Amino acid sequence: MALALLAVLFAAIYFEAARAEYGDVVINEFSDEAGMRPVVFPHWFHRVRFRCKVCHGDLGFKFEAGGNGINMLKIIDGEYCGACHDGDVAWSIENCDLCHSGIPNTPTQVHHSTVQKLVATPEPAAEAASEGEQ
Amino acid sequence: MTGINMRSLAVLMIAGGLALLAMLLLASLAEAQSDPNRFNRLMKPAAERNAPPPEDGIHDADSPGTHLLQTPREAFDALPDSKSGNYVQWNAAMDEGLIEPRNSLTMVSTPPIVLDLNIVREVKGSMPDVVYPHKQHTQWLDCSNCHPAIFIPQKGANQISMASILLGEKCGVCHGKVAFPVSECRRCHSRPKEQTAAN
DSSP: OHHHHHHHHHHHHHTTSOOOOTTOEEEOSSTTTTTOOOEEEOHHHHHHHBOHHIIIIISOOOSSTTOSOOOHHHHHTTOGGGGTTTTTSSOOTTOHHHHSOBOTTOOSEETTOHHHHHSOOOOHHHHHHHHHHO | OHHHHHHHHHHHHHHHHHHHHHHHHHHHHHHHHHOTTOTTTTSOOGGGTTOOGGGSSSBOTTSGGGGGSOOHHHHHTTSOBOSSTTSBOHHHHHHTTSOOOBSSSSSSOOOOOOOOOEEEEOOSSSSOEEEEEHHHHHHHOOHHHHTTTTSOSSTTOOOOOHHHHHTTOGGGGTBTTTBOOTTOHHHHEEEOOOOOTTO
16 A cells, blocks of 8 residues: 555656657657557667667668658668668567557657757647648 | 564554655655755756656557666666766767677678867857867768768858757757757867957
8 A cells, every 4th residue: 555655656756757868769750640659769779789870871861850751661671770670680570569669649859859948849739730720 | 362463563553654754755755846946946866867768758658568678777877977968978988898889780890980180160259169079970970971961071161050059950960969968068168268468
């Protein structure tokens, strides 16, 4: 009983705000529409293992969250994430949940970036409304 | 019989007392968090850094995959600390051999082409001049990552301002997103201006 209360109290303190890792990229270009959780790409995990140029040079990833138009077809054809996530270098695509692990409706962003702090990220609902107006 | 009862009662009371104490402590902690006049209200306490994925507010704790992901704290434990970003000195970690990021997709490790050339940019304001080290950048990046799209490789050809960096252009393409943020002023503005008579 006391333990349960403690857990609840801890959770209340913990979930005050999103505080994911610096450089975590949420990619939600097609995921929500397809009924999948958005992708969370952890830069920190990858830079421990690879230099920036491997993905941002050799594999052609642009320095822009959501700017690469990555979809599952490109990945199974060995482009972008698929260059490693092939079951050989890294886990293969049937492990959907490991990449598609974000909270649904989280907009595409570089989490914790200076731009994100200075320029408010539009709420998905507000964005949809403004698109409707145009 | 009564002796055993008394003993179990005492144990229960002590356990209850301890639980109550712990709850009070946590309650005061929660209060301190929400107190508008709390000291260092906006500063992220060390215990909250590098949170495990299910608790980081971005990953969905309801997804089974989230619980299989590595926790940054575990990975960063052996790496040198810094004051911001991931709280890791990535360059030092690589220089000390604590991490060995590959330079290509294949297992064959080809050493990167490192250019040891510092560029000094004299800045207009009172801040110390900027020393840009190609060395640390080429350890991670290829020339073509920055040149010529982000920086024209020619002296005096690039207009850089803190405003554009804050908005994610020029140095801000990486610094403030994945490389150390602009709050670490002195890491770039590192060469003191020469003293002049006017000063």
